[in-house]
Amino acid sequence: MLLTLDGIEKSFGDHPVLKGVSLRAESGKAFGLLGRNGAGKTTTIRILMGVFPADKGEIRIDGAPIDHKKIQIGYLPEERGLYPKKIIFDQLTYFAELKGMRRKDAGHAVDRWLERLGMTEYRNKRLDTLSKGNQQKIQLVTALAHDPHIIILDEPFSGLDPVNAMLLKDVVKEEIARGKIVLFSSHQMNYIEEFCDDIAILNAGEIALQGNLRQIKRDSRRNRLVVRTEQAEPIREKYGDACTVMEDGSLLIRLSEGVGKQATMQQLTGAYDIDEIKVFEPSLSDIFVEYAGGKA
Amino acid sequence: MKQFCTILKFELKYYLKNKIFVGVTVFLVLLICGVMFFPRVLEFFDQEDTVDDGPRPVMLIRAEQEELAPIVCEAFSSAFTDYDVRSTDSDPDALREQILQGEAECAFEIRSLSAYTYLVDNLSMYDMNTTIADEVLQSTYRMQTMLELGLSAEQAEQILSCPIDSQTVSLGKDQFENYFYTYIMIFALYMVILLYGQMVATNVASEKSSRAMEVLITSTDPTGMMFGKVIASCIAGLIQLIAVFGSALVFYSINRGYWGDNAIVASIFDMPPELFAYMLIFSLLGFFIYAFLYGAIGSTASKLEDINTAVMPVTMLFVIAFLVVMFSLSANTVDTPLMRVCSFVPFTSPMAMFTRIAMSAVPWYEILASVAILIASVVGVGVLAAKIYRVGVLLYGNRPKLSTLLKSIF
Numbered sequence: 066m067l068l069t070l071d072g073i074e075k076s077f078g079d080h081p082v083l084k085g086v087s088l089r090a091e092s093g094k095a096f097g098l099l100g101r102n103g104a105g106k107t108t109t110i111r112i113l114m115g116v117f118p119a120d121k122g123e124i125r126i127d128g129a130p131i132d133h134k135k136i137q138i139g140y141l142p143e144e145r146g147l148y149p150k151k152i153i154f155d156q157l158t159y160f161a162e163l164k165g166m167r168r169k170d171a172g173h174a175v176d177r178w179l180e181r182l183g184m185t186e187y188r189n190k191r192l193d194t195l196s197k198g199n200q201q202k203i204q205l206v207t208a209l210a211h212d213p214h215i216i217i218l219d220e221p222f223s224g225l226d227p228v229n230a231m232l233l234k235d236v237v238k239e240e241i242a243r244g245k246i247v248l249f250s251s252h253q254m255n256y257i258e259e260f261c262d263d264i265a266i267l268n269a270g271e272i273a274l275q276g277n278l279r280q281i282k283r284d285s286r287r288n289r290l291v292v293r294t295e296q297a298e299p300i301r302e303k304y305g306d307a308c309t310v311m312e313d314g315s316l317l318i319r320l321s322e323g324v325g326k327q328a329t330m331q332q333l334t335g336a337y338d339i340d341e342i343k344v345f346e347p348s349l350s351d352i353f354v355e356y357a358g359g360k361a
Numbered sequence: 362m363k364q365f366c367t368i369l370k371f372e373l374k375y376y377l378k379n380k381i382f383v384g385v386t387v388f389l390v391l392l393i394c395g396v397m398f399f400p401r402v403l404e405f406f407d408q409e410d411t412v413d414d415g416p417r418p419v420m421l422i423r424a425e426q427e428e429l430a431p432i433v434c435e436a437f438s439s440a441f442t443d444y445d446v447r448s449t450d451s452d453p454d455a456l457r458e459q460i461l462q463g464e465a466e467c468a469f470e471i472r473s474l475s476a477y478t479y480l481v482d483n484l485s486m487y488d489m490n491t492t493i494a495d496e497v498l499q500s501t502y503r504m505q506t507m508l509e510l511g512l513s514a515e516q517a518e519q520i521l522s523c524p525i526d527s528q529t530v531s532l533g534k535d536q537f538e539n540y541f542y543t544y545i546m547i548f549a550l551y552m553v554i555l556l557y558g559q560m561v562a563t564n565v566a567s568e569k570s571s572r573a574m575e576v577l578i579t580s581t582d583p584t585g586m587m588f589g590k591v592i593a594s595c596i597a598g599l600i601q602l603i604a605v606f607g608s609a610l611v612f613y614s615i616n617r618g619y620w621g622d623n624a625i626v627a628s629i630f631d632m633p634p635e636l637f638a639y640m641l642i643f644s645l646l647g648f649f650i651y652a653f654l655y656g657a658i659g660s661t662a663s664k665l666e667d668i669n670t671a672v673m674p675v676t677m678l679f680v681i682a683f684l685v686v687m688f689s690l691s692a693n694t695v696d697t698p699l700m701r702v703c704s705f706v707p708f709t710s711p712m713a714m715f716t717r718i719a720m721s722a723v724p725w726y727e728i729l730a731s732v733a734i735l736i737a738s739v740v741g742v743g744v745l746a747a748k749i750y751r752v753g754v755l756l757y758g759n760r761p762k763l764s765t766l767l768k769s770i771f
Contacts, residue, residue, distance in 0.1 A: 116755070140576065140579045142572070142576060145575075146575060148568075149571055160576060
């Protein structure tokens with residue numbers, strides 16, 4: 066299954082929020098939707114889910130316009146919240162029923178997921194008696210119980226302890242392996258790097274960067290060198306402003322236009338006692354800051 | 362449709378499992394039970410202690426003309442059965458002293474059959490003694506005069522107590538008979554709409570503030586959501602009303618014998634069925650129109666605390682409608698131009714038109730027009746409310762202005 070968003074535009078009043086957003090997400094892969102606060106991620110997700118229509122543009126599944134009656138979407142919103150005063154099992158079945166499941170099937174599915182997440186003991190408790198992390202796991206059931214084709218997870222790891230984060234990772238990996246389209250939206254770049262094959266960076270309502278994450282990293286400008294050495298001072302003096310010290314103490318040298326990487330590396334290893342020297346490969350964080358950091 | 366049923370079931374369960382809802386219903390049923398069994402219980406106790414009557418308060422009569430004393434005393438004794446009426450010849454100062462000392466509750470200084478002074482320690486607001494005394498003295502005076510003019514006692518008696526045989530035929534509505542159940546119905550409608558309207562608004566706002574809305578809005582259509590909520594609250598309200606009025610009817614029929622001579626209570630329970638049908642139509646439609654408004658307003662509030670100020674305009678509108686109808690009802694002026702207008706305006710017509718139907722003769726086409734306008738308005742307000750809801754539930758932070766809301770809807 067292939068999900069495509071094609072030139073989505075949306076304004077609220079006079080304020081344009083999305084200015085022609087186009088995305089491609091395939092089943093069996095996780096897709097990372099990145100962007101700063103207010104970049105338009107939630108609006109994109111809501112349009113995808115049919116909460117409100119786009120002013121312009123189209124959403125397609127395998128080339129045909131999306132039919133929300135046929136394509137089920139599971140959603141874990143960033144703003145978590147269910148009915149605090151209601152019995153967990155009751156409300157989870159209710160949400161699954163709203164998604165079109167029959168009552169009996171909904172009950173079975175909810176029980177299965179509660180067991181998978183180790184929450185069976187809380188089945189007949191009120192939601193507000195649970196800890197925040199456990200409430201999150203309950204919320205995850207609302208996104209998954211009806212076995213959706215597309216799963217949208219907005220900041221899924223925030224508020225989870227490492228054990229629960231591991232559990233969620235496993236669940237997400239299983240769903241990806243079952244051929245679901247998984248859409249991630251997160252500021253925690255390490256998780257995106259771990260899961261997502263493809264990413265898109267949204268900046269002020271426009272796609273600033275989109276593509277395969279490894280490819281993006283490889284294509285980024287390779288004009289910086291990382292140098293680990295005991296003789297940091299003389300090198301810093303030599304390169305001046307072009308040389309900065311990284312957190313782990315290594316030096317980061319930005320090469321000027323037209324200066325060869327190989328030549329510089331040979332020059333440095335010849336002149337100083339160098340422990341390690343390599344071309345700097347940016348992390349997703351660095352890429353994010355570079356593409357989303359400007360306006361917005 | 363399936364979704365709508367799911368929402369309806371879920372929301373209805375919310376009411377029926379709500380402790381306050383159940384508590385209030387049970388309390389009302391018990392209260393009605395108590396009221397309806399009251400005469401039976403009263404009679405049971407009356408039979409047991411009729412003997413224990415206690416001493417009656419003393420009323421002193423002092424006549425300036427000695428020959429009047431026995432006549433007046435006798436007449437007052439039969440008129441004031443609650444008092445121990447005694448004749449006295451103590452002087453005025455001693456009389457005052459006796460009252461201040463508490464030996465007597467009150468006294469009459471009779472100067473002639475047409476002049477007296479009433480003495481009492483603290484004059485109660487509800488003291489009717491002078492009114493009774495006026496009547497007693499008047500008839501005594503008439504009696505004496507007739508006797509002096511040479512009529513026999515029997516002749517005089519006949520003239521004074523001439524019985525009148527009268528019959529009243531009401532060609533329109535009997536306002537006395539209809540007054541009480543109209544009053545009760547309007548009041549019940551008022552309570553139900555305010556109570557359930559608030560409940561709908563709070564329900565919507567709490568879903569929003571708990572952010573359950575984030576999931577709900579992506580799972581279902583807001584129109585179905587809105588209609589599901591309102592209809593669920595309507596069913597809950599009906600269940601409560603049926604419980605209260607049904608139990609009243611059951612308890613009344615058990616105790617009918619004990620209430621038999623009470624015209625007011627009898628009139629309430631002998632309400633004509635067509636009026637009951639009108640009541641049902643108007644209360645349902647009135648309920649819907651306000652519940653939709655309350656629901657829409659609830660969706661614009663981000664926090665539960667905002668609800669009270671947010672619903673104020675609607676509540677004011679409703680209270681004004683209620684007051685107009687109540688004043689007209691109490692003053693028996695249900696066909697004034699104001700009431701006529703109110704009986705066609707959708708937000709006032711449920712109460713105004715029902716009152717007019719119950720209390721006066723309203724042509725059928727006026728009723729039909731009023732109901733038609735009301736139904737159209739309910740549909741219109743319902744659709745508008747669902748649209749406001751769709752926009753409102755996604756807006757957090759400051760409550761949107763009406764103009765902003767309308768702009769984003771159309």
